[in-house]
Structures are given as C-alpha cells and as structure tokens.
Amino acid sequence: MRVSDKVAARLKELGAELRQGVPLAEHTSLGIGGTTDEILLRRYETIPEIMRLLADENIPHRFLGGGKRLVVSDGGLAFVVLHLPCSAPGMRVEGNAAYVDAAADLGGTVTFCAKRDLGGMEGLIGVPGSVGGALRMNAGAYGSQIGPHVREVELYRAATGEIETLRGSDIRFDYRHTSFAPDDVMLRVKLELPSKPFKEIVAGIKVCNEKRRGSQPINQKSAGCIFKNPAGSSAGRMIDELGLKGHRVGDAMVSDRHANFFVNVGNASCADMLKLIDGVRERVRTAYGIELENEVIVWRN
Numbered sequence: 001m002r003v004s005d006k007v008a009a010r011l012k013e014l015g016a017e018l019r020q021g022v023p024l025a026e027h028t029s030l031g032i033g034g035t036t037d038e039i040l041l042r043r044y045e046t047i048p049e050i051m052r053l054l055a056d057e058n059i060p061h062r063f064l065g066g067g068k069r070l071v072v073s074d075g076g077l078a079f080v081v082l083h084l085p086c087s088a089p090g091m092r093v094e095g096n097a098a099y100v101d102a103a104a105d106l107g108g109t110v111t112f113c114a115k116r117d118l119g120g121m122e123g124l125i126g127v128p129g130s131v132g133g134a135l136r137m138n139a140g141a142y143g144s145q146i147g148p149h150v151r152e153v154e155l156y157r158a159a160t161g162e163i164e165t166l167r168g169s170d171i172r173f174d175y176r177h178t179s180f181a182p183d184d185v186m187l188r189v190k191l192e193l194p195s196k197p198f199k200e201i202v203a204g205i206k207v208c209n210e211k212r213r214g215s216q217p218i219n220q221k222s223a224g225c226i227f228k229n230p231a232g233s234s235a236g237r238m239i240d241e242l243g244l245k246g247h248r249v250g251d252a253m254v255s256d257r258h259a260n261f262f263v264n265v266g267n268a269s270c271a272d273m274l275k276l277i278d279g280v281r282e283r284v285r286t287a288y289g290i291e292l293e294n295e296v297i298v299w300r301n
C-alpha cells in the first residue's frame with residue numbers, strides 16, 4: 001500500500017520517517033512477506049496523532065516488532081506497517097528494576113541485565129524477537145517467562161487513543177497469551193529481576209543455549225514454533241510421530257530437527273507456508289483428535 005503525498009507530508013511534520021515499497025520478506029525471520037510502505041515512529045509522543053491521521057485517511061495498518069513470529073501475505077499488501085526504531089533502544093537498571101524500550105532485542109536485554117547481576121530470564125536468551133513481542137505473547141522457554149517480571153508497561157492503547165501505563169498486576173500473562181488488546185502497542189517496560197551473580201547467570205544461559213542448539217533449527221529461516229502446545233502434550237512430538245519431518249509444500253518445510261518449526265528452505269511463499277500449516281494441522285486433527293492452535297501470527301491481506 002502506498003500512502004498519499006499529503007499523508008507523507010504530515011508524517012514528516014510529525015517526525016515520522018516514511019519508507020516506501022519495503023519488502024517485508026526482509027523484515028521477517030521466515031523471509032516471507034509482500035511489499036508495503038513502512039512508517040518509522042521516531043517520537044513516541046506523536047503516536048496518538050499518527051494513529052488519528054491513519055484513521056482519518058482510512059489507512060489500514062499493522063504494527064511490526066522484531067518480525068520473528070510472523071507469516072505475512074505475498075504480493076502488494078493492503079496495509080502499511082508501523083515500526084519503532086530499534087538501533088539504540090533505551091535500557092537502564094536501577095536496583096532490581098530494568099527499564100527497557102519495547103523495540104530492544106530480547107536476548108540483548110537478558111545480557112544487559114546479566115552484566116548488572118540481574119537474572120531470572122536465562123531461558124529467554126535464545127528466543128528471537130523484541131521485548132515488545134515477548135511482552136505481547138508472554139515469551140517463555142526453559143522455565144523462564146517474561147510475564148512474572150513485568151511491573152509496568154507503557155503502551156499506546158488504540159481503545160483510548162492515548163499513551164498509558166499499566167501495572168503488571170493489571171495484565172494477565174498466560175501461556176503464550178496476554179490480556180493486551182491486539183492493537184495495543186508496547187512502548188516501554190519496567191521489569192523487576194532477582195539479583196544473581198553474573199557468572200551464575202552465564203552458566204544458566206550456556207545450558208539453555210546448548211539445549212536449544214541441540215533441538216531447534218536456529219540457523220534456518222523460521223518463525224519459532226508454529227503451533228502452541230496443547231495442554232499436557234507437545235505439538236512437535238505429535239508432528240514428528242506422524243513422520244512429517246522434512247515434509248514440504250514448495251520451499252516451506254517441516255524442520256528435520258524440530259517438527260514444530262517450519263522452515264523456509266529457499267523461496268517459500270506465504271501461500272506455501274499456510275498450505276503446509278493447514279495440512280499439518282489437519283493430519284494432527286485426524287490422528288489425535290486435537291486441533292492445533294497457531295502460535296505464529298498470520299497477516300493476511
């Protein structure tokens with residue numbers, strides 16, 4: 001989608017940067033996604049006004065974080081994407097509190113806090129993505145989850161059109177799910193982390209990295225686990241038991257390392273990936289009577 005010259009001029013006045021015709025395949029870890037205009041939000045305080053501008057001009061939009069959990073439609077996209085600058089995200093520590101911009105890299109945040117003797121997030125070290133994405137989905141791995149550490153979140157709430165601060169106790173963090181509205185935009189978070197010597201944190205991080213390297217296709221283009229685990233079961237184990245590792249639709253393939261990761265082994269299209277996802281879901285439904293729910297987020301046109 002292309003924004004008009006009039007909207008482009010207003011965005012410039014508001015301090016936002018417009019990048020035209022951006023291929024989202026370059027912004028997603030799967031390497032899949034069509035083309036659209038991207039608006040880089042350089043000043044948080046202008047977000048409410050930019051959102052009003054987009055609403056007034058009937059411009060559909062989506063908010064792009066780290067792009068690590070997304071399956072995006074092919075071709076020309078019918079929406080623009082909004083993006084927070086992530087080159088020099090704010091991070092600081094005061095006592096046991098860490099104040100971090102949502103655009104910060106999650107792994108970088110774990111390391112930053114570790115160097116200041118704050119632990120508790122060791123398992124999150126290899127989870128790809130931004131802090132904002134981790135908050136929205138309550139990212140978790142190897143016994144760590146971000147939710148329990150959240151004390152405050154500053155966010156843009158589409159429901160009120162304002163920037164607000166929520167207390168951690170007012171947010172529900174469940175397994176890969178939170179009470180944030182789909183159109184809430186994470187801006188900053190205050191985390192409270194337990195004190196732990198750097199050396200101990202690093203030892204924990206090493207264990208998690210080794211487990212991850214041994215079981216997940218970390219060097220291939222993927223979007224992390226495709227499906228949530230059903231209560232008391234493992235999506236990866238079921239898909240593996242069905243002999244589906246290596247199963248392909250075009251260049252979209254069920255990883256031969258971990259069956260709940262689907263990888264782009266060449267030039268997979270969104271259509272290929274969705275066909276693979278739906279086909280595997282169907283096979284699991286038939287064999288196990290379980291309907292797998294997507295963990296990845298699909299942006300259809």
Ligand code: EPU
Pocket residue numbers: 140141142143215223224225226227228229234235236237240257258259260295
């Ligand atoms: N398994 C297989 N074959 C496979 C994959 C797994 O038999 O191809 C078996 C394993 O041997 C194990 C069981 O299934 O007995 C569980 O596997 P694993 O320990 O790899 O954990 P998972 O349930 O597949 C979950 C999270 C991961 C997280 C790991 C480690 C979900 C959907 N997945 O995976 O998170 O990294 O635990 O904590 O919750 C993600 O959410 O994107 C993600 C990668």
